[in-house]
Amino acid sequence: MQKGYILSLESDAWLFHADLLVDKAHVVMLEERGIISSEDAAAILNGLTKIAARGREFVERELPAYEDVHTAVESVLIREIGEEVGGRMHTGRSRNDEVATCIRIAVRDELLGLAEEVNKLRRALLKRAGENVETVLPGYTHLQHAQPTTLAHHLLAHADAFARDFARLEDAYGRVNACPLGAAAFASTGFPIDRERTAELLGFDAVLENSMDAVSTRDFVVETVSCYANLGTNLSRLAEEVILWSSAEFGFVRLPADYATGSSIMPQKRNPDYAELVRARAGTVFGCLVAVLSICKALPYAYNRDLQEVTPHLLRAAKTTAASVAVVRGVVAGQEFREEKMRRQAEVDFTTATELADTLVRETGVPFRTAHKIVASLASAERGRPSLRKIDEFATCVAGKRLSELGLTEEKVKEALEIASNIEKREVKGGPAKKEVLRMLQARRSDLEVDERSRVAKEVKVKRRLEELEREVEKKRIMP
Numbered sequence: 001m002q003k004g005y006i007l008s009l010e011s012d013a014w015l016f017h018a019d020l021l022v023d024k025a026h027v028v029m030l031e032e033r034g035i036i037s038s039e040d041a042a043a044i045l046n047g048l049t050k051i052a053a054r055g056r057e058f059v060e061r062e063l064p065a066y067e068d069v070h071t072a073v074e075s076v077l078i079r080e081i082g083e084e085v086g087g088r089m090h091t092g093r094s095r096n097d098e099v100a101t102c103i104r105i106a107v108r109d110e111l112l113g114l115a116e117e118v119n120k121l122r123r124a125l126l127k128r129a130g131e132n133v134e135t136v137l138p139g140y141t142h143l144q145h146a147q148p149t150t151l152a153h154h155l156l157a158h159a160d161a162f163a164r165d166f167a168r169l170e171d172a173y174g175r176v177n178a179c180p181l182g183a184a185a186f187a188s189t190g191f192p193i194d195r196e197r198t199a200e201l202l203g204f205d206a207v208l209e210n211s212m213d214a215v216s217t218r219d220f221v222v223e224t225v226s227c228y229a230n231l232g233t234n235l236s237r238l239a240e241e242v243i244l245w246s247s248a249e250f251g252f253v254r255l256p257a258d259y260a261t262g263s264s265i266m267p268q269k270r271n272p273d274y275a276e277l278v279r280a281r282a283g284t285v286f287g288c289l290v291a292v293l294s295i296c297k298a299l300p301y302a303y304n305r306d307l308q309e310v311t312p313h314l315l316r317a318a319k320t321t322a323a324s325v326a327v328v329r330g331v332v333a334g335q336e337f338r339e340e341k342m343r344r345q346a347e348v349d350f351t352t353a354t355e356l357a358d359t360l361v362r363e364t365g366v367p368f369r370t371a372h373k374i375v376a377s378l379a380s381a382e383r384g385r386p387s388l389r390k391i392d393e394f395a396t397c398v399a400g401k402r403l404s405e406l407g408l409t410e411e412k413v414k415e416a417l418e419i420a421s422n423i424e425k426r427e428v429k430g431g432p433a434k435k436e437v438l439r440m441l442q443a444r445r446s447d448l449e450v451d452e453r454s455r456v457a458k459e460v461k462v463k464r465r466l467e468e469l470e471r472e473v474e475k476k477r478i479m480p
């Protein structure tokens, strides 16, 4: 006998709290509709209240003995108050709609908690960006020096990615927070249950209507874990930069002590293990996504036990992602930026070449492609800052033109080669110029406030409904 094979203890422990809420809401509704008597409802709700109070102890002591959390709660209830009464709790429902409802309740909490973490991370990034509007940074493409920018511009880029992650989580929440309860095994029930009522008591925004769809689908899990995977990708990119930037080669940041580790042999080491694990755990979450997709693929309608195997991957992805967001926030908030090193590196490898080519276009009217050729030949042949005389030499060779005769001045060349003016000139929408970065900072701060308010409103709505549920339970379990 391999009885343990069909258990999924860890995710059932995760669903314990939600299961009791679902039981209570269902019993309240059964009583309201006269499907069970007030006396029976009172006894069941009293029994459920006792089980809820047992908390962790119930999970550790009772859960392992049963097929799943739903069976455990019902069986212990019957053990305590007898089958004549306790045996009425499961009227008009099935474990299929029960588990689907529990998962949605549990994942909704995870989504709200994660969205809050993401917003804290966004706030930390905006704060660091605000402190570094004038901090010069070499911008990279292909990890090669490309053009100068500012640290604020760079941090705002990450903040925008996490703002989209927030939006995706919020969007997923809308589809998660619909209630399958009352779908029963898949064909609903002949009892006159009220699905709207249980959905309301449990804080759902809608009823997931078609009873066959309601119990069979885990597309909300695919969607949620996709959000985690996308977020994980964004986290891993930031983590990768922290790893690179804290190396001696870059030397752009000093890791916060809380997020660095030493070596067991090399006394001088300050290793970015936390960031490395953020990078790695994005991979763990991708694995969860592939697992969820693979399990759900090609399942015939309606319920199949395969669906139980989805839940641990959801749980793992949720916990992993939330922990990684918190770590990245700690690193972002605590890392020390080495501004001097960034500034010095921003000059290396002719990062002003694009601006020089642009200046040739603006001052002399040569086509950009011609200017590109002139500056490219200069860049590959010359070390150091090109003078007007040098530019003329190369322009004559490449394009048969002396640019000084077409309006290019020593002063304009000098300006093109200045890092600060390179940045300030890029003031188009979204560019790194101070004015534009300050505008973006302001806009992102107010977007963040709007997002956080919308998140809190969801949290409050659920909380109020669950308080209402507890009031109903209290009313009904104390018989007059």
Ligand code: ARG
Pocket: 068, 069, 070, 095, 096, 099, 303, 305, 307, 308, 309, 311
């Ligand atoms: N623990 C199960 C799950 O997660 C509950 C549903 C069992 N239903 C059934 N028909 N065997 O899916």
